[in-house]
Amino acid sequence: MRVAAIILAGGAGTRLTVLSHKRAKPSVPFAGKYRIIDFTLSNCVNSGVFDVAVLTQYRPHSLNRHLGIGRPWDLDRSRGGLRVLQPYQGRGHQEWYRGTADAVLQNLEYLDEVRADTVLILSGDHIYKMDYRPMLAFHQEKEADLTIAVMNVPEHETHRFGILTTNRQSRVTEFHEKPDTPEYGTLANMGIYVFRADVLRTVLPALGEQHPDLDFGKHVIPALLETHKVYAFPFDGYWVDVGTIQSYWEASMDLLRPDSPLQLYDRSWVIHTRSYERPTAKLGPQAHVVQSMICNGAIVRGRVERSVLSPGVYVSPGAVVRESVVMNDTWIGPGAVLDRVIVDKDVVIGAGALVGVGDDVDTPNRTEPDKLNTGISVIGKAAHVPPNTRIGRNVLIHPDVDEDAFAPFDGVVPSGETIE
Known part of the structure; x- marks a missing residue:
């Protein structure tokens, strides 16, 4: 055969x-x-x-x-x-x-x-x-x-x-x-x-x-x-x-469960990928990491709970990343909080920004109601979230948007909104 x-x-x-x-x-x-x-x-x-x-x-x-x-x-x-x-x-x-x-x-x-x-x-x-x-x-x-x-x-x-x-x-x-x-x-x-x-x-x-x-x-x-x-x-x-x-x-x-069904660490069945040379992950003196995956090149100086951090992610002092997925080379500023957010590559989260705020998880996204309706917010590649901005649930932020795109919301983006 x-x-x-x-x-x-x-x-x-x-x-x-x-x-x-x-x-x-x-x-x-x-x-x-x-x-x-x-x-x-x-x-x-x-x-x-x-x-x-x-x-x-x-x-x-x-x-x-x-x-x-x-x-x-x-x-x-x-x-x-x-x-x-x-x-x-x-x-x-x-x-x-x-x-x-x-x-x-x-x-x-x-x-x-x-x-x-x-x-x-x-x-x-x-x-x-x-x-x-x-x-x-x-x-x-x-x-x-x-x-x-x-x-x-x-x-x-x-x-x-x-x-x-x-x-x-x-x-x-x-x-x-x-x-x-x-x-x-x-x-x-x-x-x-x-x-x-x-x-x-x-x-x-x-x-x-x-x-x-x-x-x-x-x-x-x-x-x-x-x-x-x-x-x-x-x-x-x-x-x-x-x-x-x-x-x-x-x-x-x-992946983060103690009994993860995928078993990425099984040496008898290796998942191969194209890797890029980066230094090992680094945890600062204020870092606190709970049940998470931290990839090479990431630097954590804040708190990470039940999250996946890709290579090169930087978590500033005082920042909190909770039940989120953060992709390569994203910068999370001091005091920022991510709660149930998926963040694409090269994103900048300004200092003090809160993403995933509130309990109104049932408010679907305005432009993609059939795709974002369970409380998870998504941030596209290379977007910039302004400092001290409050962003609700089921929010969709398109790739490459800069801080000016948030101006109409005066610092508060309600659940279900879309930033383009």
Whole structure:
């Protein structure tokens, strides 16, 4: 069995609001020093899969810089290794990827180049640790055309997933993409597929003529159920789609639990990433750190409680960071307080500023009510928050805004507001 992996990494991640304004969702920082895509890439190499193609599209520059030639993941190889593929225009029909399966359809020649007979198709925007080898063995044992990784989800979340029904032999008998009701069960499609390469070569071109926006969940899986052998492979480990602000924040807080389900410190399954040389983290004489992750290059002179601080973050004396995620090279001024805030890179929080004030967590954001409604405020990259400003819950601050953008609020930004 010759396996190649294709990682879908072109998503815009609009539900992450300003965190994905300037980068693709797989490139969003996570767990301090990592990017989201690091988990899928590390799963591949830890599972012995070294032919890996990453399909990019939306704002790929940050992701391309991070991937480089694949050295951190041992994918800088003369044969095989990492390939970054983006849409292009030529004399054929190549154009922007219009669906998950359309992206694979436009890159079928990659499978011929690496002579793959089995294809592992993955999403680059999920947080999980998984050894793909048992799933590949299951696929081979069942002589399946397609094997789908599945897990049980709560009933109230079934509308977010494709839901499968299986028989006693684990063969998929029904598939419903994001059903409105939980009547079809709770066995959810994780977006992890193993295909026979020949099935992709024959099925995708035929379906692509009928569906320009060809998608695995909407089109490919339902079509294969009628004509091919489709099986479900159960997964019972930690897996989360950090596609919303709430899920991103919850997954970040999961890292801080004494019994963290992700186990980043497991030496038998290392999560690799591209690292930059910085000095070790430094705690000043007034520092007080409780149940937090502090990355290299960070300097803490204030109080940090149940938070994740990325490399280069500076917490001034008297400042408090509570249940927050703070990304690279952010400066938090003296006496400033962050409470349940996600802060992107290179942000300046002025002295005495209070972000995440009040108990009105149910006041949704004015411009993004469906994305910011659980009390978490978000600050975009390189924004400057003026000193002594009070900012409520569910506030959205766009990237690059300067202190003048706050002037109309006269020092008090109510919950649910947006600063642009």
